[in-house]
Amino acid sequence: MPSWQDFEPFIVSGLALGGVYALSGVGMVVLYQATGVVYLAFGAVGAMGALIAWSLINDAHTPGWVGWLVCVAFGAVVTLGYGMVFGPALAKRDPLVKAVATLGLTLVLFGLMDLLWTTSGGESRAITLPTDGGGFMIGQVQVDWTQVIGLAAGIVITVVTGAFLRYTKLGTAMRAMANDREITATLGVPVRRVEAAAWLGCGVLAGVAGVLLADLVALDATTLTFLVISSLAAALIARLRSITLTFAAAILIGLVHDLLTPINSLTNYRDMTPFVLAAVALLVLSRGRVLSRSREEM
């Protein structure tokens, strides 16, 4: 069994990872509440944005901040575009159909990434943020600023989103739509515009998560695309409803994942953390809910 010292650095990295998962998870929960769409392309959009940023910085030699902004803008444009085209077309369908449709977007982006940034050459890419270098010590542990940003971004997004949903007009409209889209529309809320705002916000978060995860984890299309599953796990533990719970679950997933690293017998299995936690949570939480409510058309 490793000593406490072995775990200390992983608490820091786990919190940072959890923070980014929280940011992604909150984005997905808000979008689901406002539009009924589980946005499974979240990771792919962020991954492609990060790869574009990498190309801009390394091939076109633009300053770093241009690349990061383009990444965020890419996430916003693609997500908003998808929401505008396929949101209304699938508005009346089952949530399952809406979720599967976003897998279509995932495949398109995934194919494009494989085509444009081929990985067969074994070329390794990385995005480094200026915040990687500095930092400070807590006890024996080195903490860099990117890790601080990761956790802080998660906290800030959760708090700001919570306040936004509670105190602003647009946020109230989103909460109303989560309850009932039809009635909200009857009350005179511009449903399409509110949905567009949710798509845009989710897209911006996808871009931000893309840059941060490319730095904290790895800049690799497959890895980043499927990291969405970890944030999705956090959102699922919160049953796609509470952003506070999503935040807590994301931090838990990040922490457990990284804290398993120094334990030799479990280190190979640490990537299972989000799946196992989400599966257990869903199965426990769903006890007593047997019937599907509506016709599940496909």
Added chain:
Amino acid sequence: MADTAVAAARPGQRSPLPRPGTGTLVRAGVVAALLLFALFGLPQLLSLYYIDSMTQVAVWSMAALGLGVLVGRVGLVSLGQVAVLAIGAWVAARLLFATAQPYPLVLLEAGLITMLTGTLIGLPALRLRGLYLALITLMLAGAITVVLATANFPNGGHGFFGYNGSLVNIPPIRRPGVAGSDPAYFRYAVVVAALMFLLVLVHIRTRPGRAWAAIRQSEPAALAAGINTWFYKLWALALASFITGVAGGVLAGADHYLYSIDFPTYYSITLLAVVLMGGAYSLWGAIVAGLLWQLLPSLLQNWGVSADWLTILFGVGVLQVLTTAPAGLADQVPKDLARLGRLLRGLATRRTT
């Protein structure tokens, strides 16, 4: 103008209803002819390269068939079927290395063990609503992929996992005695696939098929009609896992060597994409799905086109199927062909008159 031509042609188009039984007979004849052609014609016509591709088509058609039962018949979406396929392949490979059992027996055992595993995993998930079931299968597939990456596929080593990392001369996974060569193994795979399709057909035509149809329409209504929905959903899950497990067993012999990187998580998503594109409501759709996924890449590779275009095409296909053509290619192509035929005939009659 074309529209009026079609409209004018329509009344003359109405063919007399076939007598009961005729359609079934014709269909059975077509299927038998196609099967005979696949068994005896194709291996003569194709090069070894394409025969290997067609063996993969047979394997993945079975996987698509399993997923098609879940999606098209019961309305359950699984995003983890390739993990189930990997379990089947793993079990078959382990049994083939450990025992000298005949191949069909190994396939049956692989199917049954996969069925047990798949059902045990799915059992609690069945209580969840559609969306949650789909997402939890994605989670479980991710978990299984992690376990497989650590445990590795058997390569002739000892112990439960049968993996020896220091092995230099890795023995290939054996094939059945009657099907050692690639063309013979292709025939073998086609026969196994045909049996699986028959198994599903029998299910659809009998009590479970009717129960599934009721559940897909409305679960509360099915429950009210006295159908044990939980039991029949479980049955569908068991059947799908069994078929996918057998497919994994056939895959083990086809590939000779298995690696965990052959079963990435995103394959499960691609499988769902091709099943939706092929048509989840029709058994033909499963074959179309297999062709789309395994034959098209071989063709593209031959033409020097990157297979990544296919991934993009599948993505577009999913969006297209979900927005405009829910029954997929197996339904859409005959309809479109019929429409085209009517159009051409209409034009022809206009010209002659």
